[in-house]
Amino acid sequence: MRKIEIGILGMGTVGSGVWDLFRKNRDLIWNKSGIDLKIAKVADKDPKRKGVLGIPDDIFTEDPIEVLEHPDIDIVVELIGGTTVARELIIRAAEKHKHIVTANKALLARHGPEVFKIVVENEVEIGFEASVGGGIPIIKTIREALVGNRVKKIIGILNGTSNFILTKMTREGIDFNQALEVAQRLGFAEADPYLDISGGDARHKITILSSFAFNTMIDHDSVYMEGVDGIDIKDIGYAEEFGFVTKLLAVAHLTDHGILVKVHPTLVSRENPLAAVLWEDNAVMVESDFLGTSMYYGKGAGAKPTASAVVADVVDISERILGKSEYNSKRYTFFRDLPQLEFETNRTRYYFRFNVLDRPGILSKIAGVLGQNNISIASVIQKEKEEELKYVPLIMMTHDAVEADVKRAIAKIDSFPEVEKSSKIIRVLTD
């Protein structure tokens, strides 16, 4: 009998989704995989969840330790989130030789080295598909489908809230605060949206994803981050005139010198498949030496899609448990130790918007500073001065330039008396 028992910690949104999936599709999973999965115990600090979800008395507990110490449980599914209680429980589960499935991106991004070390020491498996891109099987793809490939670049739309807000702004011409309000009303943004709109959530995800894609443990705190909260509707409009849509991209890029990992608003050509990823959807584009460019698209959050990823991990780990093969620590070992590059070395095309007084000579003055900093201009649009405004917008697209040079040039330009001290830069996705 291929029987595996699981315990769940945390019956919030995702936990409820997993419970629902088991209720509806447990027989299907048995027929597909030949694995008889059973939820042996679920823990939640809120006893009301038991009634709401119809969880039998003998399965429910308020004490997570009961799940960890349950002798029949093979796999512990951690769905509490956060980096305090969840961290302790995962460590304890590994020490009890329970295998682990988790959706906890913050924990793996911030404490990955510790978690993977303990997992390997105790020879247990850990599944974390649900931590990146919700239900999109991107971790599985990176590790298994691309096993024969050298990954060169990962480009992700990994935060549904940000993508929803940008889509709303673009489609309706409304500003950031209005779009955020709609997102909150529709449940696509939290009451406290900071982690999403600051780029923090996308940073967690790209840290995990790139660690496995490049087999190098990426340092989360060194990943450059800039969120959608600074995006002005005007720039979305001007960028459209150049044929670009504005997206929050999480990018990890292997160069000759190391890996550059970053999260920031980015202009994407209208022709790029990522431009068609709208509203709360997520997508990850991967460039690798043999497969070439491939893309994986779907629901990046929500009870049902996340439950789909959790259950896929449970089945995969069950196969490995039942396979009784030798423990393979390589799954959680980062055999390359590539240097992580400073964002200041980032090289790409830039979109600039300067607000300038409409006086002769200002364009040549700005162009001069750019030239001195090795930034060459590809095209310029000078907008008509709107009646009531003091400044006119001067928009430029550059050829490839280096972030450090751009920062220096912008600081210089912002010091001119003819320029409003609020010049905007948005990086452009290039090949």
Add this chain to the structure above:
Amino acid sequence: MRKIEIGILGMGTVGSGVWDLFRKNRDLIWNKSGIDLKIAKVADKDPKRKGVLGIPDDIFTEDPIEVLEHPDIDIVVELIGGTTVARELIIRAAEKHKHIVTANKALLARHGPEVFKIVVENEVEIGFEASVGGGIPIIKTIREALVGNRVKKIIGILNGTSNFILTKMTREGIDFNQALEVAQRLGFAEADPYLDISGGDARHKITILSSFAFNTMIDHDSVYMEGVDGIDIKDIGYAEEFGFVTKLLAVAHLTDHGILVKVHPTLVSRENPLAAVLWEDNAVMVESDFLGTSMYYGKGAGAKPTASAVVADVVDISERILGKSEYNSKRYTFFRDLPQLEFETNRTRYYFRFNVLDRPGILSKIAGVLGQNNISIASVIQKEKEEELKYVPLIMMTHDAVEADVKRAIAKIDSFPEVEKSSKIIRVLTD
């Protein structure tokens, strides 16, 4: 030592790609997976391939049987193609208790029941990721990532040649024959393009994909098929006016009555992510109960992408061999036996183009026949008569209608003396 030896049958395009991948990335695979893969023997009837690829003498043979009988070989990779020699070799490999990896879509689509039966009888594994969507990991996704999901619908752009031709026609306004010529010149179409442009290749792929998605062995010959060879550039243009792009879609759809599987040119809304799949690229969209809508996009053919899929299968099967777990026949068993529906029952929206004499009353006559056949019109465009032409085009979009009704109505309309007997219908992708 986790060592696995493989033998390759056929060193054509894909075989060369696999050889190249091993040469470049074998150490990488070892570091990622802890599996030491070795190519023990390769067979090709053309001895010149040995020199071209730099294959050592002791590894090369012209006799495939030598590969099958090699005592150290665990996995045989069949890359010969076709349904004659390849079929015999695969059967013989299974009987010799060799595991199998193949890219052979024709064989699995036409002889799936036989192949899977022999595989299960001999308790060997068979990997066939490379048979559908080239390097896109769609088989793995359907079986593993979606293990907890009930699949409802699969929509695939599965033939790169057809998609290239349609993209070329759409972008440049050229006709089918011109576009085919370009495709052939650039190597995106074979000298004999029949299998691609007739829809036959896409039919092979959707047969395999839907068999595993719905756990029901689909009968290849009952899958409806219509290729891009009948597409008129005029209809691509008119469809664009309605906001649609023309794609060759392979669709498998689960209804209350059974599974409908079909391949035909289809109008896709410009907003649909499938509309952004251009040139020779492939993509598969999957709708399932928990993950919702997800899409997988990439290179559907070519030496390198296909090699990527072959090697991923080799590593997966190696894991199972090394895992020494009980043989799981469920991987190749179709536990549901859902009925396969007749295409005549297909229900969708339609695009019609009638060429009519510009006489009063003809529109009402056509509308009358449509109404009698339960077809209601959503919108109509009557084009201006071009000077030199006898007929004017009358274009209609319908609401949902049934294929059998449409066939009956079109036959009736084509019998009118005011109508040129060449009315065009294109089905529309609806939810």
